Amino acid sequence: MSLQDLTDTKRRRGVPEGLWVRCPGCQATIFRKEAQRQLGTCPECNYHWSITAQERIQQTLDEGTFEEWDADLIASDPLNFRDSRTYPERLAADRRATGMRDAAITGCGRVRARKVAFGVTDSRFIMGSMGSVVGEKLTRAIERAQELDLPLIIFSGSGGGARMQEGIHSLMQMAKTSAALARFHKAGGLFISVLTNPTMGGVAASFASLGDVVFAEPKALIGFAGPRTIKATIRIELPPGFQTSEFLLEHGFIDRIVKRQDMKSELARAIDYCKK
Numbered sequence: 001m002s003l004q005d006l007t008d009t010k011r012r013r014g015v016p017e018g019l020w021v022r023c024p025g026c027q028a029t030i031f032r033k034e035a036q037r038q039l040g041t042c043p044e045c046n047y048h049w050s051i052t053a054q055e056r057i058q059q060t061l062d063e064g065t066f067e068e069w070d071a072d073l074i075a076s077d078p079l080n081f082r083d084s085r086t087y088p089e090r091l092a093a094d095r096r097a098t099g100m101r102d103a104a105i106t107g108c109g110r111v112r113a114r115k116v117a118f119g120v121t122d123s124r125f126i127m128g129s130m131g132s133v134v135g136e137k138l139t140r141a142i143e144r145a146q147e148l149d150l151p152l153i154i155f156s157g158s159g160g161g162a163r164m165q166e167g168i169h170s171l172m173q174m175a176k177t178s179a180a181l182a183r184f185h186k187a188g189g190l191f192i193s194v195l196t197n198p199t200m201g202g203v204a205a206s207f208a209s210l211g212d213v214v215f216a217e218p219k220a221l222i223g224f225a226g227p228r229t230i231k232a233t234i235r236i237e238l239p240p241g242f243q244t245s246e247f248l249l250e251h252g253f254i255d256r257i258v259k260r261q262d263m264k265s266e267l268a269r270a271i272d273y274c275k276k
Contacts, residue, residue, distance in 0.1 A: 023047050025219075039260045048217050048260055050197065052098070053105045053122035056155055060264055061109035061118065068107040070140055075102055075133045081165040090165070094125045102133040103158070106141040108150065112268040117145035119154040123198065129160030130203050135173025138207060142180040142191075151190040151271050156208040159221075161201015174206035181210050190274045192267060195222050195245070195254065213270050214254045215263070216245040222254075 020029050025047030035042065039059055040049040051059070057066050074091075081087040095101060103125035108117050119141045121128040138154065145152040162170040181191060193211025195204075197220035205224050216222060223243040231238055241247040248254050258266045 041260055046218060046259065048197065048219065050123060050157065052124065053100065053120045053157075056120045057105065057109070057118070059260070060153070060155070060267070061111060061116075062113065066107055066109040066118070068105060069144065070106060070137050071101065073101065073133045073137060075131050075166070077165075078132075078169050079165065079167050081167075087165040090126065098122065098124045100125050102131065102137070103128045104134040104137045106137045108144075108148075111153070111264060111271070114268055114271050115150055116267075116271070117141050117148070117150045117152045119152075121154075121156055121158050121203070123157045123159050126163060126165075127160030128156075128158035128203070129163040129201075130158060130170060130173050130206075131163035131166045132169045132173060134163075135170075135176050138177050139173075139180045142177070142184050146184045146187050146189055149189075151192065151274075152184065153192045153194065153267060154207065154211075155194045155196060156199040156203050157196045158203040158208075159198040159200050161203060161205075161224075171202065174202045177207040178210060181207055185212070190271065192270055194258075194263070194267075195220055197221050200224065200226065209253075212274070213256075215256050215258045215266065215270075216248070216254045217260060217263075218245055218257055220245045222248055 019032055021032050021035055022029055023042040023045060025042055026045035028042065028044040030042060040051045041047065077087045100122060104119060104121045106119040108115065110116065119138050121134065142152060162174065184191060191211050192213045192215065193208055195208055195214065195216040197217060199208050199220065199222045201224060204222060221243055222245060227238055227242050239247065245254065245257050249257055
């Protein structure tokens with residue numbers, strides 16, 4: 001749930017509605033503007049709210065430097081899929097709600113004056129699931145990073161994995177993005193993968209886990225199947241903190257946990273350290 005959705009709606013005499021938000025982590029009541037100044041984090045417990053792709057771009061890239069790539073790509077309906085609604089109806093609803101054409105935005109910009117190729121997925125759009133458009137956008141971004149000799153940064157925020165409405169067309173994006181990254185790596189490119197809450201399913205099992213450097217935000221849920229599914233399948237009590245950033249750092253799956261307020265500086269530092 002995003003910061004925008006967490007408005008404390010309790011009416012207070014003389015106080016406008018929406019002035020305060022309640023932190024899902026510590027339950028503290030926080031002045032909304034203070035949470036926004038903290039880039040969507042709780043000043044009491046450092047809980048990180050989900051933020052939109054547009055907010056992520058504003059927070060990470062230098063002001064006015066972002067140039068979007070492949071903004072005109074839109075999904076088709078290869079399976080004529082329908083559950084309670086048709087797939088085109090779901091796409092249209094999420095486009096209206098988010099202002100995005102699909103779950104990924106890619107382009108180039110600058111991080112503290114360092115030019116980079118950039119991608120971000122947004123969990124508001126069909127849970128950030130990886131359909132054919134997401135896979136194609138990210139693959140093209142990887143290939144352009146290689147052509148332009150740019151470091152590549154991708155922020156992953158996908159709780160949906162592969163998009164079931166596209167069947168095998170979605171699943172093949174795992175292989176396509178991974179193959180593009182293998183070529184990028186062979187050419188000497190630098191890929192920094194940033195995992196946010198949540199990064200799950202086919203996204204976690206493909207490009208999101210293949211960074212030369214892998215950062216994660218605090219307490220992000222990261223994995224393939226969710227912990228409830230795993231527990232129900234193997235019938236074993238899972239370790240405390242299973243599939244959180246902190247658990248994965250301890251077990252060597254990620255390189256560093258980075259607070260949102262420090263992310264831009266840490267990305268610039270990693271690019272300089274790798275001499276890209």
